[in-house]
Amino acid sequence: MSLVGIGYDSHRLAAGRRLVIGGVEIPHERGLDGHSDADVLAHAVIDALLGAAGLGDIGAHFPDTDEHWRDADSIQLLEAVVDMLAAEGLAIVNVDCTVLMEAPKLAPHRQAIRERLAQALDLDIARVNVKASTGEGIGFVGRGEGVAALAVAGLCRGG
Ligand code: MG
Secondary structure, eight states: OEEEEEEEEEEEEEETOOOEETTEEOOOSEEEOSSSOOOHHHHHHHHHHHHHHTOOOHHHHSOTTOGGGTTOOHHHHHHHHHHHHHHTTEEEEEEEEEEEOSSSOSGGGHHHHHHHHHHHHTOOGGGEEEEEEOOTTOHHHHTTSEEEEEEEEEEEEOO
């Protein structure tokens, strides 16, 4: 049996914050604002995995009202979700995602992000794809107000 899930997230860009995308810190004058490290890509991947497994969403498992998750490393949350799936007897087949960001360019960091996500997901890097797109100057992404991420995850039951 195969299962598929989608994930979406967005965070505001703010001064004095780190820009962490898929567990990789990218040098930039602004970063993503949020309760945790605001890793928009990790959050989208988490929701895709939870969605495929029928386990709700990130807010249900890691509420932003909980001080325990303040400035949390979202890769650790992702690893906790990977463990949840294993406990359900579910294996991850692949993850595909798109980061929507006007600046800086994601391309120089794409391979590092793939490697970091593949490591957290315990997947071969060939099963983890990371794409990037800009907002073409339109909307909150295009105006550089925030960053969004989309993810799809495929799961199967058993090995
Ligand atoms: Mg988020």
